[in-house]
Amino acid sequence: MSSVKYEIRKNTYYDSVTLMLISKEIKKIDGVKEALVGMGTDLNKELAENLAISNDDIRNLSPNDFFVTVLADDNVQIETISAEVDKLLSNKKKSNESDYMPPTLESALKHEPESNIVVISVAGEYAAAEAKKALNNNLHVMLFSDNVSIEDERELKELACQKGLLMMGPDCGTAIINNVPLAFANVVRKGHIGIVGASGTGTQEVTVIIDKLGEGVSQVIGTGGRDLKAEIGGLMMLQGIEALKNDPQTKVIVLISKPPAEEVAEKVLKAIENSPKPVVVDFIGGDRKLIEKYGAYSCVSLEDAARKAVALLRGEEVRDFEGFSLPDEEIEKIVDREVAKFDKTQKYLRAYYTGGTLADEAMKLLSSSIGNIYSNIPLTPEYKLEDVRVSKEHTCIDFGDDEFTRGKPHPMIDPVSRVERLMKEDDEEVAVLLMDFVLGYGSHEDPVGEMLPAIKEAKERMAKKGKYLCVVGSVCGTENDPQDLRESQRRLEEAGVIVMPSNAQAVRLAGLILNKIK
Amino acid sequence: MSKINELFNKEVKVINIGLESFYNDLKKQKVSVIHVNWRPVAGGNKRMASLLSKLK
Numbered sequence: 224m225s226s227v228k229y230e231i232r233k234n235t236y237y238d239s240v241t242l243m244l245i246s247k248e249i250k251k252i253d254g255v256k257e258a259l260v261g262m263g264t265d266l267n268k269e270l271a272e273n274l275a276i277s278n279d280d281i282r283n284l285s286p287n288d289f290f291v292t293v294l295a296d297d298n299v300q301i302e303t304i305s306a307e308v309d310k311l312l313s314n315k316k317k318s319n320e321s322d323y324m325p326p327t328l329e330s331a332l333k334h335e336p337e338s339n340i341v342v343i344s345v346a347g348e349y350a351a352a353e354a355k356k357a358l359n360n361n362l363h364v365m366l367f368s369d370n371v372s373i374e375d376e377r378e379l380k381e382l383a384c385q386k387g388l389l390m391m392g393p394d395c396g397t398a399i400i401n402n403v404p405l406a407f408a409n410v411v412r413k414g415h416i417g418i419v420g421a422s423g424t425g426t427q428e429v430t431v432i433i434d435k436l437g438e439g440v441s442q443v444i445g446t447g448g449r450d451l452k453a454e455i456g457g458l459m460m461l462q463g464i465e466a467l468k469n470d471p472q473t474k475v476i477v478l479i480s481k482p483p484a485e486e487v488a489e490k491v492l493k494a495i496e497n498s499p500k501p502v503v504v505d506f507i508g509g510d511r512k513l514i515e516k517y518g519a520y521s522c523v524s525l526e527d528a529a530r531k532a533v534a535l536l537r538g539e540e541v542r543d544f545e546g547f548s549l550p551d552e553e554i555e556k557i558v559d560r561e562v563a564k565f566d567k568t569q570k571y572l573r574a575y576y577t578g579g580t581l582a583d584e585a586m587k588l589l590s591s592s593i594g595n596i597y598s599n600i601p602l603t604p605e606y607k608l609e610d611v612r613v614s615k616e617h618t619c620i621d622f623g624d625d626e627f628t629r630g631k632p633h634p635m636i637d638p639v640s641r642v643e644r645l646m647k648e649d650d651e652e653v654a655v656l657l658m659d660f661v662l663g664y665g666s667h668e669d670p671v672g673e674m675l676p677a678i679k680e681a682k683e684r685m686a687k688k689g690k691y692l693c694v695v696g697s698v699c700g701t702e703n704d705p706q707d708l709r710e711s712q713r714r715l716e717e718a719g720v721i722v723m724p725s726n727a728q729a730v731r732l733a734g735l736i737l738n739k740i741k
Numbered sequence: 742m743s744k745i746n747e748l749f750n751k752e753v754k755v756i757n758i759g760l761e762s763f764y765n766d767l768k769k770q771k772v773s774v775i776h777v778n779w780r781p782v783a784g785g786n787k788r789m790a791s792l793l794s795k796l797k
Binding site for chain 2: 236238239240241286287319322323324325326327328330331332334335337338339340341342343344345346349352353357361362363367368386387388389400401403404405406441442462463465466469470472636664665705
């Protein structure tokens with residue numbers, strides 16, 4: 224028999240990602256069927272309810288109370304669970320025990336009066352207040368938290384503009400200021416390309432390819448995904464452009480965003496018209512003619528944006544890059560080799576992404592060649608999956624979207640949702656599996672290692688049925704990232720994954736293979 | 742010079758509020774960083790938090 228066991232600790236606070244990762248560890252204990260370790264927020268209480276491990280004591284908790292609740296076999300004692308939670312918590316804390324950690328922003332500032340950037344990642348409902356406090360103390364802000372209202376975002380950005388400060392975010396995943404990677408960012412060499420990016424993994428992909436091509440970045444300013452919406456009007460992108468124009472280290476400027484609201488696109492492009500520094504703009508899948516009208520270079524992919532910026536910096540000819548790093552004959556050989564292994568019923572794509580912009584780019588590059596793609600973030604509403612947990616025909620999933628991240632860490636921190644999907648699905652008509660692996664600070668310590676068992680199992684499952692699963696991937700990472708880039712690539716290749724040098728090239732190769740078996 | 746351009750010429754010094762992993766990442770890179778041992782104002786009681794913010 225199993226039953227619900229729980230423990231509550233009033234007024235004890237831990238951050239959400241730490242607790243989410245601990246929940247996962249607790250669930251692995253023998254005899255434990257469900258587990259939730261969290262603060263008493265509305266979201267966590269709802270999750271406990273959905274897992275059927277809640278009760279009145281838990282329902283009455285405040286967000287400042289900590290709880291552990293499990294559904295476990297009768298021989299599992301709550302004391303054992305509790306001890307394990309403490310062990311995991313103290314492991315996470317140990318390295319920082321001797322560090323002074325003040326309780327508020329004001330006290331931190333008293334202790335370190337020279338501080339200049341505040342990185343905020345508390346729950347969305349508290350985030351705007353902290354950001355406002357920071358701006359009022361004349362500090363630049365990177366706001367990683369999401370679930371901040373668009374009204375609050377507007378107010379924060381207007382305040383930042385009045386004060387001439389950076390207000391990166393909300394929902395800003397990546398920035399590199401003075402060569403320091405903040406939140407999710409790769410270790411990219413120092414150089415002369417300045418970037419303002421409204422999409423996190425899109426920006427990471429561009430910086431990584433710049434590094435691979437032998438150049439580097441001066442500054443990478445994130446704006447958060449909504450900056451170019453009509454309600455915000457590109458306030459932070461405009462601030463960023465102005466700063467990069469005036470920065471002597473920046474010789475080429477790159478702007479990255481999903482297609483902006485039309486009037487905002489014009490406003491942003493006007494700000495770069497007649498810029499003495501060349502400007503490359505990737506409004507992923509947006510209107511290229513409009514960009515060119517204002518004298519900027521438009522792009523066909525994130526990789527193309529990086530290549531154009533590097534060409535401009537070096538004074539080389541600028542042209543669209545729509546091909547492959549490998550010679551065409553090599554690519555043809557790969558395509559023929561893969562196509563020969565499928566059986567006649569195999570025809571579909573599964574594109575499983577941890578990076579949202581990379582997923583979006585994949586659909587934009589592929590839909591004209593292979594046809595419509597179902598998704599949780601579809602290009603047109605009619606291709607929204609009825610149930611995002613069930614794939615259908617060609618499917619592309621962004622595992623970082625809200626439906627997959629409620630109460631769970633982002634898949635770049637913990638790719639468990641993608642692992643489980645791959646383990647569970649058994650669609651014999653699938654031919655190609657397309658994936659991203661994002662390295663860098665902030666990301667999982669070994670994103671490739673976490674996925675490999677599931678990839679191997681999926682391949683074996685198909686092989687047992689006399690079929691073949693082709694897996695194509697790309698690694699968004701540099702030689703200097705904390706994860707080992709070469710070792711990541713080597714292990715993928717050893718498992719039979721075709722590793723391409725960029726997302727765009729991985730997507731293109733998948734397209735060629737799928738088209739050949741149509 | 743704007744404050745943003747001034748920042749580009751300074752050593753980055755971070756105050757981290759929220760995920761401790763961001764603090765650890767910066768510390769590993771020897772970036773100057775201080776972590777705020779943050780908790781919700783007024784124990785997460787929104788009405789109380791709003792009253793407190795008006796007092797300041």
